[in-house]
Amino acid sequence: MILDEVKEAYVRDLLAKGSRADGRQLLQYRKVKVTKGAYPNAEGSALAEIGDTKVAAGVKFDAAIPFPDRPQEGVFMVNSEFPILAHPAFEPGPPNENSIELARVVDRGIRSAEVIDLKSLVLEEGKVLGIFVDLYVLDHSGNLIDCAALAAMAALADAKVPKYDAETKKLLRDQPVGALPIAHKIVTCSFEKIGSKILADGTDEEEIASDGRYTIATADSKTICATQKSGAAGFTRQEIVKMMDIALEKGEELRKLI
Amino acid sequence: MAVSEEKQMIVNGKRLDGRGFNDLRPISIKAGVLKxxxxxxxxxxGRNKVLAGIFGPREVVPRHMTNPKRAIIQARYIMAPFSGQEEHGRSGPNRRSMEISKVAKHVFxxxxxxxxxxxxxxxxxxEVLQSDGGTRVAAITAASVALADAGIPMKDLVCGVSTGRINGQLVVDLDKTEDNYGESDMPLILSPRTGEVLLHQIDGKLTKEEIAQAMDMSFEASKKIHExxxxxxKGRYERVLAETENGNNGGGN
Structure with a gap:
């Protein structure tokens, strides 16, 4: 608690002078790196890094039973884990609200942009392809949502769909039939509001000082497909429009890394 | 959650329930309904019915959550298992309701x-007792009135609406059918005094220009909700006053 107050005062003092602890401009991202196929036992995988933040994503397919209200659609699920090794403040236990929010914002971005045509995933009557994306936060130095979205999207782009054996009703994981068709590459850009200043790609220390966060998922250079406002701070209409301009531009750059 | 099959939801410039593009469903709010x-x-x-109740400021449970500098807010948005038109739902919080509870907490x-x-x-x-689309904005709008009814000091009485695109047209206050079959949905909570957006969740594809227009439409509709x-x-205190004058000694409800 006391340490958090010291960190917050430090971040705010620096921002008052228009600077950040790592020397970045307010709207500048840290170095972003995406490694596809990092965990080859999964059908698709990736490790995304933004500065010191690391999030791993694994994609597994299953021959699943469709949801009763969507019998002609595949199943798509995103889950996230915050293992305690990733940050001193992480505690063991069931997913907390931050973990659920992270997974749901990433899920919403991918689902709302119709990245995967779920109707194309029917294997046979009563059996559909289930796509399970698991996000593992490995090192939390801030901006987990953007890093997780990169990892999830790269893992989906890396994924190879296994052959379905109609007799045994099982997937033959050693016999891939091709890549998973991807309609868009979704990326998110997150902003932190500290006092009246808005900065991009916050570190964990900046997140402690932050009054609010605004995340924007883009499908291409013109289309926004999901947003999430989080934290107590309010954002004006002008601020939202400005962040959207930046997210649409920066998104194009991040998309190239996937 | 956009479902991709086409459904004609605008006929002769009107929506299925007869509303124009900027029209809200009928809304009634009553403060001080619980003893x-x-x-x-x-x-x-519309067909949504949401009940909001406030307790506090009171002692923090669990105690380790105590903040020595301020009150903590615990928000809980829950849909009753019987609230939807679909099959029986599951009781208690789920991932969707936990996320909504979190962003609602940030609003307050x-x-x-x-x-x-x-x-x-x-x-x-x-507590969402009956749902028909737009329950999160209805719940937060009601909770804002409930907080004022509890006498808790606030900087503003917040409210909002969900605006979205159906059949290519931006419309205010999506109902369940419009939400299910529409292309995109944008719930928004506004602080009318400062003009700041306190909750904003877009689900579905929209351009920057559409979002700007949808924000304008939400702001305009929110004025009516705020009234x-x-x-x-005011009605709550008029009731108390009337009861007092009738010798019922008012107070409570």
Whole structure:
């Protein structure tokens, strides 16, 4: 608690002078790196890094039973884990609200942009392809949502769909039939509001000082497909429009890394 | 959640329930509807019915959550298992309701003057009893009235609406059918006094220009909702006054 107050005062003092602890401009991202196929036992995988933040994503397919209200659609699920090794403040236990929010914002971005045509995933009557994306936060130095979205999207782009054996009703994981068709590459850009200043790609220390966060998922250079406002701070209409301009531009750059 | 099959939802420039593009469903708000809660409100918004109740400021449970500088807010948005038109739902929180509870909490952290009540908690409970699209904005609009009814100091009486695109057209206040079959949905909660957006969740593809226009439409519609909130609070005290004059000694409800 006391340490958090010291960190917050430090971040705010620096921002008052228009600077950040790592020397970045307010709207500048840290170095972003995406490694596809990092965990080859999964059908698709990736490790995304933004500065010191690391999030791993694994994609597994299953021959699943469709949801009763969507019998002609595949199943798509995103889950996230915050293992305690990733940050001193992480505690063991069931997913907390931050973990659920992270997974749901990433899920919403991918689902709302119709990245995967779920109707194309029917294997046979009563059996559909289930796509399970698991996000593992490995090192939390801030901006987990953007890093997780990169990892999830790269893992989906890396994924190879296994052959379905109609007799045994099982997937033959050693016999891939091709890549998973991807309609868009979704990326998110997150902003932190500290006092009246808005900065991009916050570190964990900046997140402690932050009054609010605004995340924007883009499908291409013109289309926004999901947003999430989080934290107590309010954002004006002008601020939202400005962040959207930046997210649409920066998104194009991040998309190239996937 | 956009379902891709086409459904014609605009006929002759009107929506399926006869509304124009900028029209809200009928909304009624009543403050002070519960006896035991410190503050309460019932909102009936089209077919939605949401009850909001407030407890606090009171002692923090669990105690380790105590903040020595301000009150903490615990918000809980829950849909009753019988609230939808679909099959029986599951009781209690799920991932969707936990996310909505989180962003609702952030809305109230913005407006409630939590620094006046250190080491306490304020419970904001929002129970969706009947749902027909737009329940999160209805719940937060009701909870805002309930907080005022509880006498908790706030910087603003927040409200909002969900605007979205159906059949290529931006419309205010999506109902369940429009939400299910429409292309995109944008719930928004506004602080009318400052013009700041306190909740904003887009689900579905929209361009920057559409989002700007949808924000303008939401802001305009929110003015009417805000008037209804103020009227609900005035009505609550007129009722108390009438009861007192009739010798019922008012108070309670």
């Amino acid at each position: 035991r809660a410190n503050g309460s409100a019932l909102i009936e918004w 952290e913005n407006v409630v003057m939590t620094n006046m009540f250190p080491k306490t908690m304020i419970n904001v409970d929002m 209804l909130q103020v009227a609900a609070l």
